[in-house]
Amino acid sequence: MTDLNTLGEIGLIERIRQATPSPVHPETVRGIGDDAAVFDWGEDYGLLATDMLVEGIHFDLTYVPLKHLGYKAVTFGVSDIAAMNGLPVQLTVSIGLSSRFPVEAIDELYEGIRAACEAYHVDLVGGDTTASRSGLLISVSVLGKVPKDLITYRTGAQANDVLCVTGDVGGAYLGLQLLEREKQVFLADPNMQPNLSEERAYLVQRQLRPDARTDIVHELRDLGVRPTAMIDISDGLASELLHLCRQSGTGAVIFDENLPIDNQTHLAADEFKISPITAALNGGEDYELLFTVRPQAFEKLANSARITAIGYLTADPTQIVLATKAGQQTPIRAQGWSDAENR
Amino acid sequence: MTDLNTLGEIGLIERIRQATPSPVHPETVRGIGDDAAVFDWGEDYGLLATDMLVEGIHFDLTYVPLKHLGYKAVTFGVSDIAAMNGLPVQLTVSIGLSSRFPVEAIDELYEGIRAACEAYHVDLVGGDTTASRSGLLISVSVLGKVPKDLITYRTGAQANDVLCVTGDVGGAYLGLQLLEREKQVFLADPNMQPNLSEERAYLVQRQLRPDARTDIVHELRDLGVRPTAMIDISDGLASELLHLCRQSGTGAVIFDENLPIDNQTHLAADEFKISPITAALNGGEDYELLFTVRPQAFEKLANSARITAIGYLTADPTQIVLATKAGQQTPIRAQGWSDAENR
Incomplete structure (x- = not known):
């Protein structure tokens, strides 16, 4: 058995990427390996980025106000779309909650999510809610768009840039x-x-x-x-x-x-x-x-x-x-x- | 403070839905409230569904083989797309892992994910990997498509159907x-x-x-x-x-x-x-x-x-x-x- 720490996160992603077969749909332009996946939607490229935030790893509720956390979770995903030179259009937010969270806490979290949606001009279109035995979990998926001639990958840099x-x-x-x-x-x-x-x-x-x-x-x-x-x-x-x-x-x-x-x-x-x-x-x-x-x-x-x-x-x-x-x-x-x- | 249990999951989703402002993008056709969000992509409607699976809530690794779990996580998301009368095209899988998982366990999980991608004819295009202090977390987002004249909502049923x-x-x-x-x-x-x-x-x-x-x-x-x-x-x-x-x-x-x-x-x-x-x-x-x-x-x-x-x-x-x-x-x-x- 191989310890995860010997591979590292980058090694793990690379291992997953290498084992992933080529896309079967011609509209899938790029998959794993950049800030967002890229799709050919005709006029524009579509973008999809997804991020997971886990209590105790990414945030400490001792000092992180839930409203700020909601905002930051959206920022997390939108930043990936911006990194493709794109702009966000829609997003989903899934949350895992233990029963210690009162309804008012969830209201605060969503207040921050909505504030971010307004700031970034993005529509909140769905998500999932589930129980969690271990604190708050947040998963954000953001759909974005970029004109085809403006798409920017990690791969295009050249010497002297x-x-x-x-x-x-x-x-x-x-x-x-x-x-x-x-x-x-x-x-x-x-x-x-x-x-x-x-x-x-x-x-x-x-x-x-x-x-x-x-x-x-x-x-x-x-x-x-x-x-x-x-x-x-x-x-x-x-x-x-x-x-x-x-x-x-x-x-x-x-x-x-x-x-x-x-x-x-x-x-x-x-x-x-x-x-x-x-x-x-x-x-x-x-x-x-x-x-x-x-x-x-x-x-x-x-x-x-x-x-x-x-x-x-x-x-x-x-x-x-x-x-x-x-x-x-x-x-x-x-x-x-x-x-x-x-x- | 209001206990989450008095509201229930359905009440919580309804509360989130009611507080969510109307979409700002004309291509957002439907947001929260169906199995998937719906977008106007020109010829077809685009669909986006997202689900979160948490160890100890949705699965018990005592008897759930990781390969089956990977397959089931994809099934979870694809089923939401099918419920809109659509077919899946791309998906992302994010995982939260504690360091007790050896690399081989993650390989098994992804073997199941890839088997499901092949069965459902869907491209794995990305995701996120993160540490978790509390067992395995999986979040799946699936993009799908449906011809506009075939989209099926929860809202269209009539008496005598x-x-x-x-x-x-x-x-x-x-x-x-x-x-x-x-x-x-x-x-x-x-x-x-x-x-x-x-x-x-x-x-x-x-x-x-x-x-x-x-x-x-x-x-x-x-x-x-x-x-x-x-x-x-x-x-x-x-x-x-x-x-x-x-x-x-x-x-x-x-x-x-x-x-x-x-x-x-x-x-x-x-x-x-x-x-x-x-x-x-x-x-x-x-x-x-x-x-x-x-x-x-x-x-x-x-x-x-x-x-x-x-x-x-x-x-x-x-x-x-x-x-x-x-x-x-x-x-x-x-x-x-x-x-x-x-x-």
């Missing part, structure tokens, strides 16, 4: 550290008041109620830029960069000084004695997009406040490195399955 | 009783050999590896019959009949002697001192279809070995009854959320 990331990175991870610390204080003395100052509000919001970057999909269309490759980095910038490079057959250089890190992230990283670069690369849960564009297309993006060039792609797939100001280069590594499980 | 059910009913429930008994024997004395005789194989198969009735969708098309309403009865014939009647605004009469009950189901019901009628009406997990046709259309189905007329619809929505040979009528009631949770 500019590597871009949206928003800022590392904040969600430090938001989690803040919330975990308050939880420990609260568990030690339930009369203590939480010490989440106003200045920390941004980091907590990054963790609790992140937004998927459908705005970037619109911005890229408005600017007439089609990325050569794109991926959602909610599992961590480093591991997703490795996916993008592996699937495109390229290497990459990232400049540490270019990583967009919010000042609050820097301050909290200092306090927790965590490297802000590590938080940015491996923290995860930033629902941002990593994408590549041809050098000549980058000019159109250079003035965008929401997009930062963090490096470029190289021809050598064995070289995926972080470069410091001083010229040092260190290989970028990913976190694995066991890290996620212990989180 | 003939009520039909596919296959036979009650067998899956008695299969579960057999498996549960063997489990107790095994737990009491692990050296005991299981006593599942050949004759009981049918019932065990009904429970462990049921088939979705895509064959009926083909048969109805071949015979040129479009049902007026249709619903999947995996949650139990009685509760699904109540749904169909409520959503169509009709009553119904079922004749107990017409219920298609296999001889093995009768024998096992005798042994367990369970009424075979109760097993047929409330046992659940028979992945059969309940549908209605206009009386004149029923002639075309009368010779089908796979379809049984069990009653008819009436104009009075308050009268949904089981009629005995002796002429007695008893109201049909559904099982609720708490039953499902305790199963």
Whole structure:
């Protein structure tokens, strides 16, 4: 018998993908292996992405308000559609509930789901409700669309492409550290008041109620830029960069000084004695997009406040490195399955 | 705070449905409230159904082989598509796993998933893998299609329509009783050999590896019959009949002697001192279809070995009854959320 940890999540997905036969329906354009499956629906490509969130693994109800959790569950799925350069159209939400949840708790969860549906302009069209013996389970499936000439896979990047990331990175991870610390204080003395100052509000919001970057999909269309490759980095910038490079057959250089890190992230990283670069690369849960564009297309993006060039792609797939100001280069590594499980 | 059990699963779904705003996308034809959501994809209607299966609620790995479980998870979703008179095209499977599962166990699960994909002619196109602290979780989303003039909702039945059910009913429930008994024997004395005789194989198969009735969708098309309403009865014939009647605004009469009950189901019901009628009406997990046709259309189905007329619809929505040979009528009631949770 082979321990799951020896294979890792990426190895497991690859094992499933390899064992899956070729599609029998001609409208199935792409299956396992990107942020969403792709279908030929005539005028547009259809997209389907699905995600599962498990209490105790993905969220801790000690400090996660259910309304925020509902919003975040939708963000989770919508971000996968955005990563294909698409926009969401419909979604289903299935929930597993233990009887400890009162009806009002479920109302709160759905309030957040509806708020997200409104924000992302997506129709809630169904789902499933079931009992659970082990806390709250949420599964989200999102259908989306993208014009055929705009579809963006993980596989299209080329050497010399500019590597871009949206928003800022590392904040969600430090938001989690803040919330975990308050939880420990609260568990030690339930009369203590939480010490989440106003200045920390941004980091907590990054963790609790992140937004998927459908705005970037619109911005890229408005600017007439089609990325050569794109991926959602909610599992961590480093591991997703490795996916993008592996699937495109390229290497990459990232400049540490270019990583967009919010000042609050820097301050909290200092306090927790965590490297802000590590938080940015491996923290995860930033629902941002990593994408590549041809050098000549980058000019159109250079003035965008929401997009930062963090490096470029190289021809050598064995070289995926972080470069410091001083010229040092260190290989970028990913976190694995066991890290996620212990989180 | 309101206890979830006072609302029940049906009440909860209705509460969610009522709070869900109208669709913003014109291609969303129907959302929550049928076996699948319906989309206008031009030539055909698109369908999306999603289901969640939780260890300890929906299956017991003491006696459920993982290969069968994978097959059954796909059956679960495909049956919802068949209930719209549609055929499945693509599906995603998400799994939550604790580290006690070796890689070989996941291989077995996917072997069953692939066997079902082949049987139902559907492409496995994606999913999600995550850690779980509480056993195996499976979420299946199925995309399907149906020609627009063949779509069948729960809402189209009329008084005098003939009520039909596919296959036979009650067998899956008695299969579960057999498996549960063997489990107790095994737990009491692990050296005991299981006593599942050949004759009981049918019932065990009904429970462990049921088939979705895509064959009926083909048969109805071949015979040129479009049902007026249709619903999947995996949650139990009685509760699904109540749904169909409520959503169509009709009553119904079922004749107990017409219920298609296999001889093995009768024998096992005798042994367990369970009424075979109760097993047929409330046992659940028979992945059969309940549908209605206009009386004149029923002639075309009368010779089908796979379809049984069990009653008819009436104009009075308050009268949904089981009629005995002796002429007695008893109201049909559904099982609720708490039953499902305790199963």
